Amino acid sequence: VIRLEELKKIYRLGSVEVPALRGVNLVVEPGEFLAIMGPSGSGKSTMMNMLGCLDQPTSGRYFLDGEEVSRLSDDQLAAIRNKKIGFVFQGFNLLPRTTALQNVELPLLYAGLGGRQRRDRAVAALNAVGLGDRLANRPNELSGGQQQRVAIARALVTEPSMMLADEPTGNLDTASSEEIMGIFQRLNDTGKTVILVTHEHDIGQHAKRIIHFRDGLVVGDEPVEGR
Amino acid sequence: VIRLEELKKIYRLGSVEVPALRGVNLVVEPGEFLAIMGPSGSGKSTMMNMLGCLDQPTSGRYFLDGEEVSRLSDDQLAAIRNKKIGFVFQGFNLLPRTTALQNVELPLLYAGLGGRQRRDRAVAALNAVGLGDRLANRPNELSGGQQQRVAIARALVTEPSMMLADEPTGNLDTASSEEIMGIFQRLNDTGKTVILVTHEHDIGQHAKRIIHFRDGLVVGDEPVEGR
Numbered sequence: 097v098i099r100l101e102e103l104k105k106i107y108r109l110g111s112v113e114v115p116a117l118r119g120v121n122l123v124v125e126p127g128e129f130l131a132i133m134g135p136s137g138s139g140k141s142t143m144m145n146m147l148g149c150l151d152q153p154t155s156g157r158y159f160l161d162g163e164e165v166s167r168l169s170d171d172q173l174a175a176i177r178n179k180k181i182g183f184v185f186q187g188f189n190l191l192p193r194t195t196a197l198q199n200v201e202l203p204l205l206y207a208g209l210g211g212r213q214r215r216d217r218a219v220a221a222l223n224a225v226g227l228g229d230r231l232a233n234r235p236n237e238l239s240g241g242q243q244q245r246v247a248i249a250r251a252l253v254t255e256p257s258m259m260l261a262d263e264p265t266g267n268l269d270t271a272s273s274e275e276i277m278g279i280f281q282r283l284n285d286t287g288k289t290v291i292l293v294t295h296e297h298d299i300g301q302h303a304k305r306i307i308h309f310r311d312g313l314v315v316g317d318e319p320v321e322g323r
Numbered sequence: 324v325i326r327l328e329e330l331k332k333i334y335r336l337g338s339v340e341v342p343a344l345r346g347v348n349l350v351v352e353p354g355e356f357l358a359i360m361g362p363s364g365s366g367k368s369t370m371m372n373m374l375g376c377l378d379q380p381t382s383g384r385y386f387l388d389g390e391e392v393s394r395l396s397d398d399q400l401a402a403i404r405n406k407k408i409g410f411v412f413q414g415f416n417l418l419p420r421t422t423a424l425q426n427v428e429l430p431l432l433y434a435g436l437g438g439r440q441r442r443d444r445a446v447a448a449l450n451a452v453g454l455g456d457r458l459a460n461r462p463n464e465l466s467g468g469q470q471q472r473v474a475i476a477r478a479l480v481t482e483p484s485m486m487l488a489d490e491p492t493g494n495l496d497t498a499s500s501e502e503i504m505g506i507f508q509r510l511n512d513t514g515k516t517v518i519l520v521t522h523e524h525d526i527g528q529h530a531k532r533i534i535h536f537r538d539g540l541v542v543g544d545e546p547v548e549g550r
């Protein structure tokens with residue numbers, strides 16, 4: 097479902113160049129469950145932004161379901177982001193002045209669902225992450241881990257075929273993390289592709305394959321034992 | 324150095340009340356190294372805000388170095404926050420339009436240091452967390468873990484007698500986390516009090532005492548073996 101060929105990303109800040117991705121090659125089949133691990137600043141979030149069609153590479157090619165993403169129009173990219181992909185951002189990216197419920201309903205507006213249906217699906221997603229009693233709260237009225245779970249619910253609510261989650265348990269205690277990994281496992285059991293970035297070894301062990309990043313390159317790729 | 328007596332915090336949102344702290348009692352001697360652990364939403368960040376003089380309790384008392392904090396004036400509280408306490412926020416709270424260097428220099432402005440001295444100390448702090456080559460970058464040009472490290476450098480730069488860090492390694496790989504814990508250990512070796520919130524068991528083991536939170540109360544308090 098995913099093919100990356102010599103993907104490069106260079107950020108330019110004035111005269112300084114930061115080579116965030118230096119030639120990433122990766123093939124992911126539909127239904128896989130990947131964990132991406134590596135040092136801070138090694139390019140993991142940058143690659144996730146490429147996979148999520150949120151940013152374009154400087155060079156190299158990204159094929160998603162056989163189509164080369166850089167050839168697609170803005171409208172086609174927006175449709176892919178909304179229909180195919182669920183994205184949990186490392187920094188959550190919640191709308192600060194809207195409630196948890198409204199934040200989770202938002203992707204369903206683009207999907208063209210009616211008000212009643214949007215609300216029911218958003219409530220179900222928030223219940224699934226244990227926040228059914230916090231629907232009316234805004235992000236600044238929620239703990240760090242609660243905000244993270246609202247971001248996860250928002251990524252789940254469109255029932256995407258590919259889930260991309262950047263450090264989804266970074267602010268969660270062990271019990272909440274296990275619940276979230278259970279949700280991702282159930283997604284994967286229904287055939288959805290799950291790719292998550294994590295720095296925690298225990299969380300990585302929930303995946304079936306681990307990709308190791310270092311300095312903008314893939315330096316390791318191994319199956320998880322017993323999975 | 325710290326005494327909390329029946330500390331309570333109730334957030335009121337319209338007619339709904341959220342009892343974030345339900346009667347916390349705690350005594351911390353100078354030079355201790357504490358880890359605070361507990362489920363998402365159990366009140367850890369709320370308590371850290373009390374300790375950091377960033378918020379006042381609904382009832383109960385907080386004594387810091389023998390003075391009751393709720394009796395102090397705004398000016399006295401601002402002086403304490405700036406001179407005595409270093410605070411690493413769970414959400415970093417960096418100024419988005421200013422560089423890493425400027426973000427780290429900011430607390431030193433209140434301390435009345437001259438331009439040259441501020442710069443030297445900020446550069447040293449950023450070097451200590453491995454970001455010496457990113458001084459001119461703004462937060463949105465930095466990875467999640469790099470932003471977290473800028474927030475840590477900012478808390479260190481005033482050489483506070485008490486370091487409060489809320490999930491300081493939540494976005495850091497193992498190697499970077501070990502470096503940060505090394506910095507906190509060296510602080511503690513010079514007699515500074517260190518209190519950090521973490522959800523990771525391995526990080527908690529770097530402390531000398533672990534406080535367990537659940538539903539707004541302290542439910543456990545034990546020494547770390549071998550420390």
Ligand SMILES: Nc1ncnc2c1ncn2[C@@H]1O[C@H](COP(=O)(O)OP(=O)(O)OP(=O)(O)O)[C@@H](O)[C@H]1O
Pocket residue numbers: 236237238239240241242267268269334335336341342343361362363364365366367368369370413
């Ligand atoms: N400004 C606020 N208004 C209303 N409720 C709040 C506010 N801030 C926090 N809360 C609530 O108080 C409770 C405790 O929050 P707190 O942030 O202290 O939890 P925490 O232990 O730090 O959680 P986490 O591990 O997820 O960061 C939570 O239920 C939270 O939703």
Ligand SMILES: Nc1ncnc2c1ncn2[C@@H]1O[C@H](COP(=O)(O)OP(=O)(O)OP(=O)(O)O)[C@@H](O)[C@H]1O
Pocket residue numbers: 107108109114115116134135136137138139140141142143186463464465466467468469494495496
């Ligand atoms: N908008 C940007 N402008 C300039 N440089 C950037 C930008 N975004 C990221 N970078 C740089 O690109 C490199 C890779 O960043 P990225 O966010 O992908 O790292 P990461 O592996 O996700 O790190 P972390 O584990 O800390 O989240 C870093 O050196 C970072 O500073």
Ligand SMILES: [Mg+2]
Pocket residue numbers: 140141142186262466467468
């Ligand atoms: Mg990242």
Ligand SMILES: [Mg+2]
Pocket residue numbers: 239240241367368369413489
């Ligand atoms: Mg918190």
